[in-house]
Amino acid sequence: MSAGHVIEKLAEDYPLLYLDPDRDDRDAYRRVVLQGRDPERRTLAHYRGGPGDRDETVDTPAGPVRVVTLGDRHDFELVMRGMTAAKAGPLAPVPKSQGAAMVTVFNWPRIHAHLARFPEEEQAAEFKRFTAVRENYIDMLAVLSRGPYSGVDAAAAGETESEWLALSDTIRRYHELTHVICRRLYPDDVDPVRDELIADAVGLCAAYGRFDPEKEKLFLGIKDGRYIGGRLENYTDEPEVLAKRVPADLERMKKIIEEHPGAEPFGLIPVLMEG
Numbered sequence: 001m002s003a004g005h006v007i008e009k010l011a012e013d014y015p016l017l018y019l020d021p022d023r024d025d026r027d028a029y030r031r032v033v034l035q036g037r038d039p040e041r042r043t044l045a046h047y048r049g050g051p052g053d054r055d056e057t058v059d060t061p062a063g064p065v066r067v068v069t070l071g072d073r074h075d076f077e078l079v080m081r082g083m084t085a086a087k088a089g090p091l092a093p094v095p096k097s098q099g100a101a102m103v104t105v106f107n108w109p110r111i112h113a114h115l116a117r118f119p120e121e122e123q124a125a126e127f128k129r130f131t132a133v134r135e136n137y138i139d140m141l142a143v144l145s146r147g148p149y150s151g152v153d154a155a156a157a158g159e160t161e162s163e164w165l166a167l168s169d170t171i172r173r174y175h176e177l178t179h180v181i182c183r184r185l186y187p188d189d190v191d192p193v194r195d196e197l198i199a200d201a202v203g204l205c206a207a208y209g210r211f212d213p214e215k216e217k218l219f220l221g222i223k224d225g226r227y228i229g230g231r232l233e234n235y236t237d238e239p240e241v242l243a244k245r246v247p248a249d250l251e252r253m254k255k256i257i258e259e260h261p262g263a264e265p266f267g268l269i270p271v272l273m274e275g
Contacts (some may be wrong), residue, residue, distance in 0.1 A: 006053035007075065010068060011140070014083075014105050020046040021081040021090030028086040036108040038175055042207045046185040048201055052146055060177055062184035066141040066144045068171065076145035083143070088234050097231040099174045100144045102179040107139050118233055139185065142176035144169075149158055149203075157218065171203035178202045189273065190191040192235045193242065194249075198272045201253050206265040211257045213250035220245060 011017040016032045018039040023046075031037045052071020057064045071078040077094045079260060083103045114130055115123045130136050148154065149168035155230035169235045180184040182189075200219060201211050206213075217223065220243075221230015236242050256270060256275040 004051070006055045007049055007071070007079075009055055010050070010079075011044060013107055013109055014108060015042075015108065016085070016105075017030065017079065018042045018044065019082060019085070019090075021078060021085055022046065024085075024090060026089045029082070032107055032108075033086040036106070036111060047075050047076060047126045049075070055195075058177060061179050062181040065177055065180050065192055066100040066139070067177070068141060069144045069146065073145055073147060073148050076143070079143060096210065096230075097233050098234060099147055099149060099151075100142065100143055100176040101167075102140065102176055102183065104138055104140050105138055111137050140174075140180055142180055144172050144176060152218055167207045170207040171200070173203075175199040176205035176264070178269060181266060182273070185269075186273060190215060193246075195233075196235055197246070197249060197253060198269065201257065201267055201272060202265045205257065205268060211254050213247065216250055217247065220246065258272055 007017065015038065018041060019028055019032060019222075029042070032039055038088060050071045052069070054067075055076075056067050056071040058067050060252065068079075070079060076099075080094045080098075080101055081090055081092060083101075083105055091201060104271075111127070111130065114136075115126060118126045132271035137151075146165070148157070148164060149171045157233070159167060173213050174229060176199070179195065182198070197216070200216050204211050212272060219230065220232040221228050222232065222243045225244055227239040232242060232246070234241040252275065253272060256271055257263075260268065260271055263271075
C-alpha cells in the first residue's frame with residue numbers, strides 16, 4: 001500500500017479531511033460536515049502518509065468495525081482535529097496521552113449517492129426519510145495511532161522498546177474496539193470513566209492474557225492513591241478526587257476477570273459492564 005493511500009481512501013468517504021485544520025476555520029468545517037458541501041480545495045498535502053498506515057474491517061461481537069491506523073503522529077492529530085472541528089474548532093489540541101479514538105462522522109458521499117437514484121423533485125423528501133435512520137449516514141470507526149500506550153515509555157512499562165510498541169498496538173486496538181462495541185450494544189449506558197477502565201482492561205487482557213491494576217494505574221497517572229499526571233485528566237475535571245476511588249474499582253475488576261478464566265477479551269465486556 002503506497003504512502004498516503006489510506007488517507008486518500010478515507011477522504012473519499014469523509015471529504016472534511018481535505019480541509020486543513022491549520023488553515024481552515026470552524027465555519028469551513030461546518031459547511032462540509034453539517035451541510036454536505038464540497039471542500040473548496042481537494043488536497044491532502046497536509047498529511048505525510050507512510051507504510052505504517054492501515055485501513056481494515058474487523059469483525060466484533062457488535063458487527064464489523066472499520067479500523068484506521070495512522071503510523072505518523074502528525075497525521076493522527078490532524079485527522080482527530082478535523083473529525084471534531086465542526087464542534088470543537090480545528091485548533092482544539094489532541095492530548096499527548098491520547099493515541100486512539102472512536103469517532104462518529106457523517107458520510108455525505110453515501111447520502112449523495114443515494115439521492116442520485118431519485119428524480120430531483122423527490123430528493124428533498126427522500127433526504128428526510130433516509131437521514132431519519134442514523135445508521136444510513138453516520139459511521140462509527142476506530143482511529144488508531146502508533147506509539148507507546150498512554151504516552152508511557154517502555155522503561156516505565158518494564159518492556160523493551162520493540163516489545164512495548166507491539167503490546168501498545170494490541171492494547172490500543174482492543175481498547176478502541178471495546179468502545180465501539182459498548183456504544184453499539186449499550187447505547188444508553190454511558191459512564192466515561194468506567195468505560196475507559198473497561199476498555200483498558202480488555203486491551204490489557206488481549207496483550208498480556210491478564211489484567212494488571214498496577215499497569216492501569218500507570219496509564220491513568222495514579223501512584224499511591226494520588227494523581228501524578230496521566231490520562232485520567234482526559235475524562236474528569238477532578239482527577240485528584242477520582243484517583244482515590246479508582247484503585248478499589250480496579251481491584252474489583254481484577255476479581256471479576258479472574259472469575260472468568262479463559263474468556264476471550266471481548267467476552268469480558270458484558271461481565272464488566274454488569275459488575
